[in-house]
Amino acid sequence: MSFTSAESRWGDVYLAAGARGISACGDFLAATALALALQSAGAGGLAVSGLLLAAALPLAVLAPITGRIADRVDSRTLLIAAGLAQAGICVALAYAHGTILIIALVALLACGLAVTQPTLAALLPAMVRREDLARAGGINQTASMVGILIAPALAGLLVGQFGARIPLLLDAVTYLALVAAGLLIRTRRAHAARPGPDATVFWRMRDDRLVFVMVGAIAAVVAGVGAINVIEVFFVRETLGASPTMFGLLGAAWTVGMLVGAALSGRYGGRVPDPARLVWLALLLAAVTCAVVLAAAGARHALLLVPLWLIGGAGNGGINVFTGVVLAERVPEAARGRAYAVMGAAVQGAGMIGYAVAGPLLERFEPRPLVAAAGLAGLVAVACCLPAVRRAGREIGPLPQVKDRHAPPAGDSVPA
Structure with a gap:
């Protein structure tokens, strides 16, 4: 590729x-x-x-x-x-x-x-x-x-x-x-x-079932669990009575988890030759991350969220690495910019759905059940996407081709 x-x-x-x-x-x-x-x-x-x-x-x-x-x-x-x-x-x-x-x-x-x-x-x-x-x-x-x-x-x-x-x-x-x-x-x-x-370029994400399903699955999970980004501040500050410093510590814990997850996934991902398996691993990590959010709903002190957020962040970092590898392997070089942009747009758009849903819900419900609902919604999204990911893995076909008769070899360095 x-x-x-x-x-x-x-x-x-x-x-x-x-x-x-x-x-x-x-x-x-x-x-x-x-x-x-x-x-x-x-x-x-x-x-x-x-x-x-x-x-x-x-x-x-x-x-x-x-x-x-x-x-x-x-x-x-x-x-x-x-x-x-x-x-x-x-x-x-x-x-x-x-x-x-x-x-x-x-x-x-x-x-x-x-x-x-x-x-x-x-x-x-x-x-x-x-x-x-x-x-x-x-x-x-x-x-x-x-x-x-x-x-x-x-x-x-x-x-x-x-x-x-x-x-x-x-x-x-x-x-x-x-x-x-x-x-x-x-x-x-x-x-x-x-x-x-006369150059012709043919590439559509839906032509590669594995990539199409992967992007849809990750977006669905983000849409389900994304409301936690809004709910978290109310849960930590009001329900658990934590200080602003503690809230900042939790944000740092998630990011540190992402650092660890990205590093470990970067070492392991190169040993997995099958992109369908990488999509499975990304979905598994998404399930772990959602399960962490669901477990957080039972916390009685903000300190208990630190190890959970480290685990959730590690899953988040691994998802980013594995999906990036799949896109690089399955998308023709001349269309990768479009593929990464679509992936980013799908995740951003799904996240905004979570933001839009969280506000009205917080007006009617306490933060704790909403945290549980966000984690559960993410797990339901993972479960719903599993059959499609399984079928895409079985039906993985040849890579979609991009035709451009005027293109020099992909990835080459060109003179400054």
């Missing part, structure tokens, strides 16, 4: 992972700083919800467009242009006034992320041999989780000391890591940048 035929380019892998980790830290730094700033300025929950929606919606809505851009435009050009644009938007955010303007700029910032995410994801398989892909994916996920882990604490410290402007200006600097990555990474996806007039 158009992996590099030479030795894996680990230097490129670490450059891409570093850029992703630094920019992920910047993303969460900006989101946290802006949420704190709006709350401190007296903005209500509607403003904060609008901010979060502006940060998530472009990734779901623009996936068909940004995926094609990632497949058709030179990856170096995209990383440099998007990095510079996002840095400029962050500078504008640092000096922006008014909730509407801030939300609009955040939406623009997310549009850049909608381009860079599939670009980096599709670039990774071209850097390494097939047997090294899971390890490379684990490194990439680990870097991203480290950035996410650092960002909230850093944002709280900087906002408390200097206000929102300094962290937003720092965020602008983090996006320059994408520019540096674009300049330094030797591997490039440039084959579709200048297609000839």
